[in-house]
Amino acid sequence: MREITLRVRHRGEPESDVSADYPDVTVRSVSSLSGSAAERKRIVELSGPRAAIEGFLDDFAAADPVLDVEALSSLDSDRVFVAVTYDSYQWDSIAQRLTDHGVHYRAGTTIRAGWEHWTLYLDGDDDLAAIVDSLESAGNDTELVRDVALDELDDEEHLAFSRIVESLTERQLEVLSLATDAGYYDEGSDVRVEDIADELGLAQTTTWEHLSRAEEKVMAEVGEYIGARGR
Known part of the structure; x- marks a missing residue:
């Protein structure tokens, strides 16, 4: 099995687009999706300067696919947890594209300066080129950051360390x-x-x-x- 890290510039997706305007804010998904087919909800963590976080939230809440943004912790902090509800019919899901390819991927995607960081785990018969083509066919940009065989690594320690770097x-x-x-x-x-x-x-x-x-x-x-x- 190989560990692949991709950077994806998710064009037209509010978290990525707004993040590009607030490079000092890091967005990290901390919960799985819930809700109906039309309205999906998840929790994200925002970290960075307080003023930048507030600006990010204002612009993000105004985006068309976003239905509701609810702060779950005080905004008077450089680390804020937010519940986001959005219209899934207006949201191109990277996770769904990966799922369609039967790809294992790490939960807790991180977004910085407009780029989403996705870590994938590919078996020998998984086609990385086809996965990248699927992402780019939707108008996204992709960059390969890392491609390494897991048997070359000390698995548990490596996975914990890579999470630190991504933060x-x-x-x-x-x-x-x-x-x-x-x-x-x-x-x-x-x-x-x-x-x-x-x-x-x-x-x-x-x-x-x-x-x-x-x-x-x-x-x-x-x-x-x-x-x-x-x-």
């Missing part, structure tokens, strides 16, 4: 990667946030904010993983 925005991943490469987290390191900021050409406060958010997400996922293992 980060591209900028957070860039800052965290540079900090790690520079030895920022090494014992006795004299690397400072200012050094990372200079390397990236960013303001010190901006760099600190990206690094802080990345660390928070990583530790939250690690804590959840450790808790699930009972350690």
Whole structure:
């Protein structure tokens, strides 16, 4: 079995289109669908600057297929849970296209800067080209991010780690990667946030904010993983 990661620019789908206008907001699906054939409902998590989340919700709620947006947690936060109800007849479903191909895929899709991140698990007889053609025939753009055989990996740890990486925005991943490469987290390191900021050409406060958010997400996922293992 192979693990495939695709980035999909889901054209005409509100979460993807609105996300493109709010690149600092990360959208993650946290529940399965429920409801009737016409009206479907699910819960999503939004993370990012508060003002950006509020702007995202305003624009998203105004989109034609969206019937209702209900905040389930306080908007006075950089992490908000929202129940979304939409008209399924106006919504091109990537999940349905994958299901039509009999493809296993990971729940909890992440959307950042207009791109949906889908992780698929393909058997030897699954045709990746046909799957990509199905997605692109609907006017979407696709990019292959990863294609690796699962038997080359330490399965459980890899799956948990890839979820952590997917939770980060591209900028957070860039800052965290540079900090790690520079030895920022090494014992006795004299690397400072200012050094990372200079390397990236960013303001010190901006760099600190990206690094802080990345660390928070990583530790939250690690804590959840450790808790699930009972350690």
